[in-house]
Amino acid sequence: MTSRARGALGVSLLIGILSNPSIANEKVTSWRLFVSNHERGVVSVIDAEKRASIASFGIDGPASLFRSASGELVFAVQGAANRVATIQSGIVFRDHGDHADIEVTDPRLLSIAFDGPKPSHFVEHDGEIAIFFDGSGKAVTTSERRIPGGSAESREFDSGAPHHGAAAVFAGHVLITVPNSEKPSSLPVGIQVRRMSGEAVGAVHPCPDVHGEASTGNIMAFACSTGLVIIQPQNDAPSLRHLPYSGLPAGKVTTLIGGRGLQYFLGNFGPRGVVLIEPTEATAFRHIELPTRRVHFAVDPIQAKFAYVVTEDGKLHQIDVLNGSIVRSILLTAPYSMDGHWSDPRPRLAVAGENIVVTDPLAGKLHLVNRDSFQRVGEIAVPGKPFNIIAIGGTGVVHN
Ligand code: ZN
Ligand code: ZN
Numbered sequence: 001m002t003s004r005a006r007g008a009l010g011v012s013l014l015i016g017i018l019s020n021p022s023i024a025n026e027k028v029t030s031w032r033l034f035v036s037n038h039e040r041g042v043v044s045v046i047d048a049e050k051r052a053s054i055a056s057f058g059i060d061g062p063a064s065l066f067r068s069a070s071g072e073l074v075f076a077v078q079g080a081a082n083r084v085a086t087i088q089s090g091i092v093f094r095d096h097g098d099h100a101d102i103e104v105t106d107p108r109l110l111s112i113a114f115d116g117p118k119p120s121h122f123v124e125h126d127g128e129i130a131i132f133f134d135g136s137g138k139a140v141t142t143s144e145r146r147i148p149g150g151s152a153e154s155r156e157f158d159s160g161a162p163h164h165g166a167a168a169v170f171a172g173h174v175l176i177t178v179p180n181s182e183k184p185s186s187l188p189v190g191i192q193v194r195r196m197s198g199e200a201v202g203a204v205h206p207c208p209d210v211h212g213e214a215s216t217g218n219i220m221a222f223a224c225s226t227g228l229v230i231i232q233p234q235n236d237a238p239s240l241r242h243l244p245y246s247g248l249p250a251g252k253v254t255t256l257i258g259g260r261g262l263q264y265f266l267g268n269f270g271p272r273g274v275v276l277i278e279p280t281e282a283t284a285f286r287h288i289e290l291p292t293r294r295v296h297f298a299v300d301p302i303q304a305k306f307a308y309v310v311t312e313d314g315k316l317h318q319i320d321v322l323n324g325s326i327v328r329s330i331l332l333t334a335p336y337s338m339d340g341h342w343s344d345p346r347p348r349l350a351v352a353g354e355n356i357v358v359t360d361p362l363a364g365k366l367h368l369v370n371r372d373s374f375q376r377v378g379e380i381a382v383p384g385k386p387f388n389i390i391a392i393g394g395t396g397v398v399h400n
Contacts (some may be wrong), residue, residue: 025400030091030104031352031393034074036063038345038361038385043076043087045107046366048352048391051380057109059085064388066122068129068144071392077119077131084114084122084131086147089392102396112147114140114154121166125215128169132177137184139167139176157198163188166213170220171233172196177222178204187211191222191229193238205229205240209252214265216258219279221265223253228265230279243279248287253277257297261304264321268294271338274309276324286324290317293338296348300356303371308356310347312338316358316369328374332367333360345385352391361385 031048041062045055061081067074067089074087090107093100117135124130127144142154157174159165161184165177173195177188190204207224214221220231220238227244245252253267253275265277271293276286292311299321300306306327307319314333317326336346345361355377358367366380366389 026398028102028398029395034065034390035386036065036388038387044382055107065390067390068124077122079118082117084119086110086112091392093396100396123168130167130169132166134164135162137162141169170238173238177210211254212256214256214258217263223256225252248285259299260301266307295346298349300351312336332358348389350389350391359386359389361387
């Protein structure tokens with residue numbers, strides 16, 4: 001299984017920022033952490049290199065945070081406040097062919113926001129953004145590049161009924177969840193492809209209890225109770241197929257993230273498991289059992305073969321996605337039991353350069369762990385209960 005997995009993942013995508021020091025005038029590394037508060041509408045911006053707060057933005061309510069692939073924008077999805085705020089990260093990379101320039105300016109809260117009842121899932125693909133509003137059952141799409149200029153031209157798509165759903169722009173079309181017509185309060189039943197004009201293309205693709213979506217390279221997936229719906233571009237349109245779960249214990253994926261640099265998905269599977277998914281392989285699913293229940297997980301966007309999981313015993317685990325095994329573990333926080341409400345404050349993690357950063361809401365701080373030594377290298381105090389976190393940054397060239 002190991003050699004098979006290596007071969008499969010060897011077909012990698014090259015995503016990231018290259019810099020060629022021979023051309024460099026000056027190499028600059030900048031990483032920023034955007035951290036939301038569990039109880040209040042605040043997003044803290046922290047310089048991960050200096051380990052100091054550089055800005056704090058008041059928004060309308062507690063938020064889930066998402067970043068665009070380019071890293072120029074942060075989206076603060078405030079489900080209870082019925083608003084999605086946009087923040088300019090202040091870090092921009094410009095591709096100069098054999099290297100990338102970095103431009104670092106102050107982060108700022110933009111005036112553009114997307115309003116609607118209960119915004120929930122946020123999906124970006126190739127710079128196209130889709131925000132689903134559970135309270136209306138409608139999705140709004142726009143392009144990342146339109147937002148900083150202030151002309152957030154958007155389109156609206158109606159799924160037919162309020163439900164906990166999702167939408168995505170893919171290959172010039174929109175994918176949108178189809179509510180359960182008998183009981184819209186339960187999870188949706190499938191995915192409908194629509195043209196940008198709104199017109200439906202083909203029949204509903206069944207995906208029972210669809211919840212969780214991600215993309216890796218040019219593939220997108222939605223998770224269902226029966227397997228995944230895999231979406232690939234074909235003749236300038238999305239092509240959908242169902243990949244049933246196989247070789248797994250009972251369970252289903254309800255949260256998916258996509259590998260960066262290597263083409264794979266990582267999903268939750270049962271309270272104590274994660275699953276590595278390579279849709280094009282004969283053995284598409286590999287289950288990894290965790291020592292205790294899972295709290296949060298993320299992929300490493302730079303060292304592509306690693307992913308990380310925080311478990312309820314307060315440990316951070318490094319997973320080798322090639323071997324499908326836990327490599328190293330470190331105790332970081334007091335226990336955060338998964339008993340209690342799903343939305344209780346518990347750790348979240350992000351990868352900022354060479355460090356994994358884990359929020360510790362009840363201790364009011366962030367823990368930094370170096371990827372290579374897998375040792376703690378510091379902590380940063382954050383007022384309140386630091387909760388969701390994303391990291392933006394990298395190394396680029398500044399021509400003086
Ligand atoms: Zn340049
Ligand atoms: Zn959800």
